[in-house]
Amino acid sequence: MNKTWIVTTETYLRQIKSWSFLMLVLMPFLFIAFTFGISYFAVPDAAKSDVAIISSQTALRKSFIKSSDVATTSKYTTQKRAQQATKRGDINGYLVLATKGQRVTATYHGPDELSSGEQAKIQRFLTTAQAQLNLQRAQLTPNQTQALAVQPQFKQRLQKKTASDQIAKRVSFYIIVFFVYLILTTYSSITAQEIAAEKGTKIMEVIFSSTTPRKYFNGKVYGVLLVICTQLLVYLIGGIAVVQLAERSRLTADFWQQNVDVISQVLHNLLSINLLFALLAVLLYTIISAFCGALVTRVEDAGKAAQPVVYLNLLTFAVAFAFQSNPTSPFVTVFSYVPFFSSYLMPLRLINGNATMIEAVIALGLLIVTIIGSMLYIGRIYGGLMLQTDDLGLWGNFKRGLQLK
Template identity: 75%
Template sequence: MNKTWIVTSETYLRQTKSWSFLLLVLMPFLFIGMTFGISYVATPNKSKSDLAVVSTDVGLRTSFIKQSGVATTKKYASVKAAQKATNRSDINGYVVLKATNQQVSATFNGPNEIDSGDQAKIQRFLATAQTQLNVQRAKLSTTQQQALAVQPKFKQQLQKKTASDKAAKTISFYILVFFVYLILTTYSSITAQEIAAEKGTKIMEVVFSSTTPRKYFNGKVYGVLLMIVTQLLVYLLGGALVVQFAQHSRITAGLWQQYASVIGKVLHNLLSINLLFALAAVLLYTVVSAFCGALVTRVEDAGKASQPVIYLNLLTFVMAMAFQGSPSSGVVTVFSYIPFFSSYLMPLRLINATATMPEAIISMVILLATVIGSMWYIGKIYGGLMLQTDELGFWGNLKRGLSLK
């Protein structure tokens, strides 16, 4: 076991120190950082997006600033000062409020059309202020004023399957499927090429003289597994920081509040047993990739070693995309229990509530049993595979490899 962990640590440290691994881990955060940076630069500064409010009626101006909900500034109280600030682009414009002839009016002055949201808020304020003025003019009794103050009610009775549920399911599926596909493709290539490159050298004879092929093979798999766990931990910690930033950033705080329920459902779908399916799938594909890497006989063929696994991953990916709209299909149900396919199709069923947790556990047990069985079998024949140097072609090497004991 000690020699196994020596191989594990050596594989882990060598791969994690490489620039390719660092770029693989940091690329999503670099992309998010660039997106936030560009959005921050493109979004106007708050002080420059404010409107000035000008009115000879101090009470009307004060009420507008406090009640309208429009982002305003108190710095410019006269038309002349507000116009100069607009010309300097310190503000987006100014609103002139008037209450003449028993009518409330507002006039916006600025270089560009006012934001539709602010326009709606101004119109609501004007309607409220005009209603109050009309009531005062009419000299209504208290009972009549109370009768006019009655407001209509609006209620929503949401059904079980709402639009937000559908959106959350769709987003969860795409994030999970593309994440699993990219991770599987990346680590399959890394594992297969590393094993194939080692086989093309004489070092394996020296290695097997000091440790068993099974221990060496297990150490390689454990090293790659630690890389995957490291990447997932970085994504989880980084994702938590991104969530905190998004909740408090002026760029995204509004969107976060608007779609909080959808985001919560997406996070629930991702941070569940679906994540375990992704991890188990990567481990299974890694084991099979190591087997494919051991089948090639020349260093020049190292790049081709991962192609069978990549094609298999592509097949399962395409199948998941094809049945996205039919999670209750009999084909999806059957293949959700078959290793290689279950990592895509069982999460699809869970996200759409067409599978129960006991069914998911059964599928997970089958997947883990396949991983353990594959590691045991390939570890058993690994020595013969790595020392095999005859050029029989891929299928010939595969047939011979499976016949080893």
């Protein structure tokens, strides 16, 4: 067991020190940081987007600033100072509020027109203020005033899934599928090429003289598994930091508040048993990649070693996308239990509510049994594969590999 962990440690340290691993881990965060940086400089400063509120009626001005939800500044109280600040670009413009006769008016001054959202907020305030002024003029009794204050009521009783649920499910599916596909492709290629490169040297004879092929193979798999767990841990910690930043940043706070329900559902779908399916899928594909890497006989063929696994991953990826809008299909139901396919199709069913937790556990159990069985079988024939030097082609070596005991 000590020799197994020596191989595990050596494999793990070599992988995490490589530039390919660092770039794979850091690339999403670099992309997010780059996006935030560009957005920060592209979006005007919040203070310069404010609107100054000018009015000779102090109560009207304070009421607007308090209840309108328009981005305002109380720094400028006279029209002259607000006009000068607008010309300097310190503020977006200024709004003059007044009551002329029996009508509340608002006139905006600025280089560019206000957005439709800001205009709607101003109009809502004017409507409320005008209604209050009209009530004062009408001199109604309390009962009449109360009768006029009655508002209509609107309710929704939905029988079908809401649009936000559909968006959350679709986003969750895309994130899981693309994450699994990219990680599988990356680690499959790395593992297959590493095993193939080792086979092209005489070092394997020396290694197998000091430890058994099974222990060496298990150590390789455990090392890659630790690398994958390290990457997932970094993503988890970094994801928490990104979520905290998005909730507080002025660039994304409004978007977050408007879509908090959808985001919560997406995070729930990701941080669930679906993550375990993704982890085990990468482990299974890594084991098969190691087997494929051991089939080649020349270092020059290392690049070809991962092709069978990459093609299989591409096939399952295509199947998942083809059935994304039909998760109740009998094909999806059956193949969601089949290893290699279950890591894509069972999360699809779970996200859409078409599978129970018991079904997910059964599929997970089958996946774990396949992983253990593959490790036991390949570990038993690993020595023969790595010491095999006859070049029969990839398919010929595959058939010979299956005959080894």
